Amino acid sequence: MKYIDRRAFVRAGLAISTVGTLAARSDTGHRLSRAVTARPLSSATRSYALNAVESQVDLGGPEVNTWAYNGVVPGREIRVRKGDVIKAKLVNRLPTETTVHWHGVPVPNDMDGAPGVTQDPVEPGDVFVYRFAAEVPGTYWFHPHVGVQQDRGLYAPLIIEDPDEPAPYDEEWVVVLxxxxxxxxxxxxxxxxxxxxxxxxxxxxxxxxxxxxxxxxxxxxxxxxxxxxxxxxxxxxxxxxxxxxxxxxxxxxxxxxxxxxxxxxxxxxxxxxxxxxxxxxxxxxxxxxxxxxxxxxxxxxxxxxxxxxxxxxxxxxxxxxxxxxxxxxxxxxxxxxxxxxxxxxxxxxxxxxxxxxxxxxxxDALLPRKNPDVEHHLVLSGTMEKYDWGINGETYDPEQGYAIREGQRVRLLFTNKTKMWHPMHVHGHTFQTNETGPRKDTVNVLPGQTVTCDFDADNPGRWMLHCHNVYHSESGMMTLLTY
Ligand SMILES: [Cu+2]
Structure with missing residues (x-):
């Protein structure tokens, strides 16, 4: 079931010279609270500047030195309409490498922000331009996928509005915890x-x-x-x-x-x-x-x-x-x-x-009924004492993973044999939980539970699959799905 993947890392193809003149605009600015306003219906390319910087941030009393996008926490919201193209220029002004992962969005593999897997990490002083179509409406967010950087101030909301969705409300607020x-x-x-x-x-x-x-x-x-x-x-x-x-x-x-x-x-x-x-x-x-x-x-x-x-x-x-x-x-x-x-x-x-x-x-959030073509059993393993979080007793190895093929209906069965809960996340895809449960990209698996996640392999590449406890993933509870 497991395989050894010795392919060279995918080299993302965007050179700095293609950046050109990006406007540093954000159409929502600092405000996370905003009334719903109508916009023209045409789709467009929307450009954003994400300057990952060291900065001092006021949390409402406590002042902290941290890393943040454009020096604010949370980072400025990106808000687009379904069908728009998001063009986000990451400028790395941090003392170490970084990337951006667009959590929950089924981006093309080379835009997914997994260092050493979908792109080379962006070195200090370097620039990387992420570009992808915002096809699936919803509430998303973005953060780095390097080390435990997400537990600094590097995170922000990403909202993809659906112009066809009824809006039976007067106000809309984004609440980031x-x-x-x-x-x-x-x-x-x-x-x-x-x-x-x-x-x-x-x-x-x-x-x-x-x-x-x-x-x-x-x-x-x-x-x-x-x-x-x-x-x-x-x-x-x-x-x-x-x-x-x-x-x-x-x-x-x-x-x-x-x-x-x-x-x-x-x-x-x-x-x-x-x-x-x-x-x-x-x-x-x-x-x-x-x-x-x-x-x-x-x-x-x-x-x-x-x-x-x-x-x-x-x-x-x-x-x-x-x-x-x-x-x-x-x-x-x-x-x-x-x-x-x-x-x-x-x-x-x-x-x-x-x-x-x-x-x-x-x-419309339900996958068509279909028997799985392939099943992978993923037993969540590890203990607090050893801090050896893993999957099927193994810690993350970028050359190992689980094989699936394009076009397959895939079933992942997460069984939690540890004493702690784990929010499991699959990149590049969304899954139906427990056959007829909510469609999600991150699912909490409690001790003793088994949760099934079904999805269609319709977005080829090398995709991370990991616990979204940032300390668990970084200590090994992470693997790859490749096709
Ligand atoms: Cu975990």
């Missing part, structure tokens, strides 16, 4: 070193100031075990700590579409809005039959879209770091009134929580 440690006396690279050196008992973890990096007792019944490894000092919504929250404003009675994105490195967030229910409409960009919930559990890299009809007042939008006893906060204000305290925990967090088993894809 994150766990933050970079620049708070440490870096994600040091956290990874501490994890690898024996769950915090090794040299890196016992350096001065590093004694509190790791968690050993982050338990969550919802995640059926250990919730996370990293003891983050801050949890953020749209780049702000709870004591200085972003405020979304609207009028009572208005309907809002909220697009949640979990950009965290090692944290599932349980989200809820005080005094409100949410109507779930999409996950990972794909529509589901609308269903009401009070809370949602969002694993790393997952996205959910919801509709909310707003009450009159000031309301907390809270993201509980699941199993970690800490929260991130934003405020929703539809009238005057006193804001709730930063540590508010609305009762809806412990209310009705819709999981995958209650989500039904709409007919």
């Amino acid at each position: 994150d766990d933050w440690i970079d620049g708070v006396k440490t870096t994600p690279d040091e956290v990874l070193a501490a994890l690898r050196s024996g769950s915090g008992h090794g040299a890196a973890a016992t350096q001065p100031g590093h004694d509190n990096l790791l968690l050993r007792d982050a338990h969550s019944p919802l995640l059926r075990g250990h919730a996370g490894d990293v003891n983050y000092p801050h949890y953020l919504i749209n780049g702000r700590v709870a004591t200085a929250p972003r405020t979304f404003t609207a009028k009572p009675g208005q309907r809002v579409r909220i697009r949640f994105i979990n950009a965290g490195g090692d944290t599932a967030f349980r989200v809820a809005i005080g005094g409100h229910r949410m109507r779930v409409t999409h996950t990972d960009g794909f529509p589901v039959e609308p269903v009401e919930t009070e809370a949602l559990l969002i694993g790393m890299a997952e996205r959910y879209d919801v509709l909310v009809t707003l009450e009159d007042g000031v309301f907390p939008l809270v993201a509980l770091a699941e199993g970690k006893n800490a929260t991130a906060l934003a405020l929703i204000r539809t009238s005057t009134g006193q804001a709730p305290p930063p540590d508010v925990r609305p009762k809806e967090l412990d209310g009705l929580l819709i999981g995958y088993d209650r989500l039904t894809p709409t007919p």
Whole structure:
């Protein structure tokens, strides 16, 4: 079933000389909260400049030195219409190599941003132009695929609007969740070193100031075990700590579409809005039959879209770091009134929580019924103590992977034999979960569970398949699908 792939790395063909004169425009700018506006119907090439830079960022009190796109956290949203071509010029001003991965978007293989697999990493001072058509509407995001860089400030939303989709809402807000440690006396690279050196008992973890990096007792019944490894000092919504929250404003009675994105490195967030229910409409960009919930559990890299009809007042939008006893906060204000305290925990967090088993894809999000042509069993393996996360007992080797062929219906069976949950992500494709469950690109596999992911091999190349806990993937829970 496994094969050895000794092909040379694909060399992405875009030379610096082809960059030409790119306008450094972004059609949404800094604002993540925006009203829905009509645009001309013609498709277009939309150009963006992504300058990956070292910068000092204000998280709403805490000032941190970090790496970010154009110096802001989250990075500026990219928002296009279905059919538009995205042209994004990455300029690497970091002290080390980097790439951009367009999470969930079925881009051509050489645009996927997997270093050493789909492209050479972009060296400091170098430029790489990503160019691809935005074919599938939805809520996406982008981040580097080098080391644990995603756990710095290098992430931003990517929204592909569907002009044909009904828009039964007045406002639209993008809510990006994150766990933050970079620049708070440490870096994600040091956290990874501490994890690898024996769950915090090794040299890196016992350096001065590093004694509190790791968690050993982050338990969550919802995640059926250990919730996370990293003891983050801050949890953020749209780049702000709870004591200085972003405020979304609207009028009572208005309907809002909220697009949640979990950009965290090692944290599932349980989200809820005080005094409100949410109507779930999409996950990972794909529509589901609308269903009401009070809370949602969002694993790393997952996205959910919801509709909310707003009450009159000031309301907390809270993201509980699941199993970690800490929260991130934003405020929703539809009238005057006193804001709730930063540590508010609305009762809806412990209310009705819709999981995958209650989500039904709409007919257009359902793959045609077909028996799989090939099945791969992927047993998630490893322990916290050894930090030897892997797949079928093996850690990542770019020359190994799982063979499939173009045109096949592929079934992946993820079985989690570890004591921790893993959000599993496949590049370049989207899959139907558990045959008739929601269509997704990232699926949480809890301890003891088996989840099936079916997809059509319709986008040839070498594709990463990995856990989206950035510390798990970087320590080995990652492999390749090649055809
Ligand atoms: Cu994992």
